[in-house]
Amino acid sequence: MTPTIDHVVLSVRDLPGMTAFYRDSIGLTPLGGDADTARFGAGGRTLLELRGDPAARPRDPRQAGLFHTAFLLPGRADLARWLRHAADSGTRLSGASDHGVSEALYLDDPEGNGIEIYWDRSPDQWTRDGDRIKMFTHRLDLNDLLSVADGPWQGAPQGSTVGHVHLQVGDLDQAEGFFADDLGLTRTFDGQGGAWYGWNGYHHHLAGNTWNSRGAGPRNPQMAGLAEVVIKEPQRAGEAITDPWGTRFRFV
Template structure:
């Protein structure tokens, strides 16, 4: 493991399992790793990154609820990000944004049921600006023409080595988010901005973040809505010593975090 705590995979509740499966295969190039009537596991050829759990009885989602802001798929290189951007342009995929964050270059979109997605590539760690535990992050314009010009070869689906680099959550209260992410999970706050906090493990810019931009004051998440169902964390011995025993922690808004010890 590169870090004491890493995102292993994420599960979403979805209303239309076949349509959502097809979208993730086509738009992100994820592979179906296993499936049954009610769920599908998707990822690279050798790793599950996302599980979709279908339930057509779910009522429509509410963007003001706590839950997922976005899942962030970390590609191995900026060249991979460039190839995906070229594919997205050719496929008429609608982007919701693009940003130079100082530590990474990021592209944003949403799936058909409104789950936020970030596709990103990290900058070299040597280029990150650190001041103690704080890592400078910002949102500047990303030069898409320059990124496209770096594209070499066609997008062939999500490349090996891609992971869920971080999960950004909608939360009801930043103090409660801090208590959970730093106090319970043992992460270090690496950055803050108006309405948001970022938390990293082992010097990474962030594995988890939370904001109240849409969800300030939200209570526990309804269980009959689509969206985030659980986050699975992979933790090493150092993190286990900090977190303590147990296979599950729920955040203050009812999202389960499953803890799996690294092999």
């Protein structure tokens, strides 16, 4: 079975506020929890867990950890409906890009954790050269995207997943060793200050960049932000490992 990202766990300082944001602005469905945790997803599948810790130190954007969690929607019309919802609700975007393999919208949650919401073009439209996949960053035509919004946004639809997780790392060579050797990923794309990796021909399940975090050491575990990335890989279920900066990867 090809590994996939199962869900992401964030440590948050304001659990009620972050719960409201991921429910109302992002459109994830609450799937339970307790006084200290909240789970969210789509179609009954957990995509995000929030762990409340009011004593956590605020996230430092220069440290290693999360760059963004990328929620993959099933189709272009789903992304268009979410964009209209964002506009109607006053949700502020930080970017919008056509990457060739996908179209993506970017924003931050109230505690500064990056979010990407995207859809994939069909893999037969991707440009490949062996294991490498051509990606680029062009301006996304938001009006053209909105033209396919064929109804109101009613929350993240069944089939939505965490398509990939993009990390901030201190050094790309160290990251290469971890991604390739410890996680079994294949390098699919290189960019200035970043590298992208996938399993089984996908454009990327994980990526690392040093744009804000070059030279960063291990992240303070008492800091809010990324707590762990959970990977679905039954052969390694029960195992947990950490990258050179202390980011935890748990297998289920």
